[in-house]
Every structure is written in structure tokens, then in C-alpha cells.
Amino acid sequence: MPGRRGSAAGGCRVHGGRAQDRPVPDCVPRPKGGLVGLEQGGRLVACSQVRESSGLAPAPLLVPLARVASYVDFAEYYDLDHAIVEDIPFYLDLAGRQGSPVLELACGTGRVLLPLAGAGLDLHGLDVSENMLAVCRRGVERLGLSERVTLHHGDMAGFDLARKDFTLAFAALRSFMHLLSRAEQLACLQRAHAHLRPDGRLALDLIAPDPVRLAQRPSERFEVRREFNLPDGRRVLRKQRLVAHDRATQVRHFEFLFEVYDREGHLAHERVVPISLRYSFRDELEGLLDAAGFVDVAAFRDYEGHPYDGTGELIVVARRAATRRG
Numbered sequence: 001m002p003g004r005r006g007s008a009a010g011g012c013r014v015h016g017g018r019a020q021d022r023p024v025p026d027c028v029p030r031p032k033g034g035l036v037g038l039e040q041g042g043r044l045v046a047c048s049q050v051r052e053s054s055g056l057a058p059a060p061l062l063v064p065l066a067r068v069a070s071y072v073d074f075a076e077y078y079d080l081d082h083a084i085v086e087d088i089p090f091y092l093d094l095a096g097r098q099g100s101p102v103l104e105l106a107c108g109t110g111r112v113l114l115p116l117a118g119a120g121l122d123l124h125g126l127d128v129s130e131n132m133l134a135v136c137r138r139g140v141e142r143l144g145l146s147e148r149v150t151l152h153h154g155d156m157a158g159f160d161l162a163r164k165d166f167t168l169a170f171a172a173l174r175s176f177m178h179l180l181s182r183a184e185q186l187a188c189l190q191r192a193h194a195h196l197r198p199d200g201r202l203a204l205d206l207i208a209p210d211p212v213r214l215a216q217r218p219s220e221r222f223e224v225r226r227e228f229n230l231p232d233g234r235r236v237l238r239k240q241r242l243v244a245h246d247r248a249t250q251v252r253h254f255e256f257l258f259e260v261y262d263r264e265g266h267l268a269h270e271r272v273v274p275i276s277l278r279y280s281f282r283d284e285l286e287g288l289l290d291a292a293g294f295v296d297v298a299a300f301r302d303y304e305g306h307p308y309d310g311t312g313e314l315i316v317v318a319r320r321a322a323t324r325r326g
């Protein structure tokens with residue numbers, strides 16, 4: 001049951017336009033055969049847009065179709081596919097030191113947002129996928145966190161929330177890598193800057209552009225990356241392949257193949273989902289942070305806070321300078 005906009009009775013507070021009132025809507029037309037977005041690549045689609053502070057009616061949110069499409073079709077699998085907890089203490093610690101309110105960019109199903117709200121912090125979550133937000137909303141309701149969580153449907157490269165006093169903004173688990181150009185990344189950092197209070201912190205978690213990883217060649221063959229069971233006993237194999245690597249733009253295009261097997265072990269159906277990620281080098285990221293008005297950048301290779309060495313993760317934590325240059 002999706003939450004209602006501004007719901008006081010039971011639902012978490014949800015902003016972002018009428019689309020939330022429909023049952024688990026997709027922003028993206030679902031082509032026959034279950035392939036989403038593959039043949040529609042770079043088209044723009046309209047979703048509702050977060051535009052609280054302007055007082056205007058929500059305007060259509062135009063985002064590249066592929067960006068929304070990626071998570072439309074596997075939002076229901078996401079938490080089973082990403083049963084990752086290693087990064088949660090890192091964000092708990094950071095948020096605990098910064099205090100409320102905290103903004104999670106690309107919050108998805110609430111994998112990180114829910115434990116933070118459960119620890120007593122006030123959280124705002126923003127995501128471009130209504131289906132991911134619908135899963136998050138159910139978690140908020142199940143855990144009784146409606147008073148502490150506000151969800152927004154919007155693009156992290158172009159959002160404008162009423163609150164501009166966040167102590168911490170973060171994008172966990174490589175979400176920032178979904179911004180596929182330098183311009184989009186800079187726009188996101190500038191929006192984050194505009195929403196943080198002076199001395200607020202921004203944390204981003206990217207994959208380190210490890211030369212070994214970047215040497216991987218595109219392939220026709222899918223490799224099994226994950227196996228998990230659905231609550232009804234069906235088994236899912238998640239396979240993955242690198243489709244193309246555009247070295248000029250630093251974007252790698254993947255396909256995830258979900259194979260769903262019934263309880264007798266027969267392939268019941270399969271679904272291909274495109275995912276594109278832009279990698280960044282540390283200096284490049286620091287340059288962008290500087291241009292957006294962030295200072296005191298610390299870089300780590302893991303969630304234990306070991307210094308960045310070009311392997312593992314590229315986690316950065318920066319402080320919002322009081323004013324932005326230029």
C-alpha cells in the first residue's frame with residue numbers, strides 16, 4: 001500500500017506530486033516482454049518533480065529513461081539482492097556526530113535510511129524511482145518510523161526541497177555513479193551544497209577506478225553474481241555482463257539478467273535490466289567538490305576509514321564551506 005502525500009494517519013510523509021497516490025506506479029512505460037529501457041536508451045520520461053520551496057505546482061521531472069528504468073523492474077528484489085550491511089555503521093557514526101536532519105540522496109528501498117531513522121535520527125530520502133520509494137515507504141510503515149522519515153521523489157541532480165538545514169547529505173553504495181556526466185555530478189553536488197547548513201557534511205561512496213577492474217572486456221556472456229530466494233520460495237539467479245565501456249566518458253554499461261526459477265527448478269521467467277555507471281578518479285571528484293563549494297575532503301578505501309589507496313571503494317567525506325565560489 002503506497003503512502004499518501006502528506007499523510008498524517010499511518011503513512012510516512014511523502015512529497016513529490018500526484019504520482020504517489022497511484023498504486024506503485026512506474027514512471028516508465030513497460031514494454032511488452034519485460035525488457036525495460038533497452039531499446040529506448042536516451043529518451044526522456046516525465047515523472048513528478050520535487051519543487052517544494054517554489055510554491056509552484058509540481059512540474060514534470062525529465063530524466064533520462066535509462067536512469068529510472070534500471071530500478072523500476074527489480075525494486076522488489078533489491079533488498080534480497082543487496083543484503084549489504086557493512087556500510088551502515090559508517091553512516092550511523094557520521095550521522096550520529098552530525099545530528100539531524102539527514103538527507104539521503106538516492107535512498108532506494110531504505111537499506112541505510114531505515115536503520116538511521118531507527119537510531120533516532122530524522123531522515124529525508126530522495127530517489128528518482130517510485131518503485132524503490134514504494135518499498136522504502138512500506139519499511140517506514142512496518143517499523144513505525146513515519147514521524148522521523150520524509151520521502152521525496154526527485155532527481156538528485158536537480159532537486160529543491162523546502163528544508164535547507166541538513167547537517168549531513170550522503171549517497172550510499174555507488175548511487176552517485178548513476179550520474180553519467182561531469183555536468184550532472186556537479187549539479188548534484190551544488191544541489192547538496194544548497195541544502196546543507198554551513199559546516200554540514202557530504203559523504204559519497206563510489207567504486208575505486210581500479211585499473212584491474214577497468215581492464216575487464218565487454219562480453220556476450222552473463223556471469224552469475226548473486227543467488228537468492230523470493231519469499232514464495234522461487235529462486236532468483238542474478239547474472240551480469242559488461243556490455244560496453246566508454247573510456248572517453250568513463251561510463252560502463254552493464255546488463256543485469258534476472259532468472260527466476262519456480263519451486264521445481266524450472267526457469268519461470270527472465271528479465272534484462274540495463275545499468276550504467278560512471279567512474280571517477282579521486283582528483284577529479286575532489287575538483288568537483290571544490291567547484292561546488294566543499295572543503296576538507298577526506299578519502300577512504302573502506303567503511304572502517306582506512307585511507308584511500310586506489311582499491312576497494314572511493315568514499316569521500318567533505319565539509320560544506322560557508323559560501324560557494326563564483
Ligand SMILES: C[S@@+](CC[C@H](N)C(=O)[O-])C[C@H]1O[C@@H](n2cnc3c(N)ncnc32)[C@H](O)[C@@H]1O
Nearest residue numbers: 071106107108111127128129155156172173178
Ligand atoms: C544502488 S541503488 C542504492 C540505493 C540505496 N542508496 C542503498 O544504499 O541501498 C541506487 C539508487 O539510485 C537511485 N537513482 C539513480 N539515479 C538517480 C537520480 N538521478 N536521482 C535520484 N536517485 C537516483 C536509483 O533509483 C536507486 O534507488
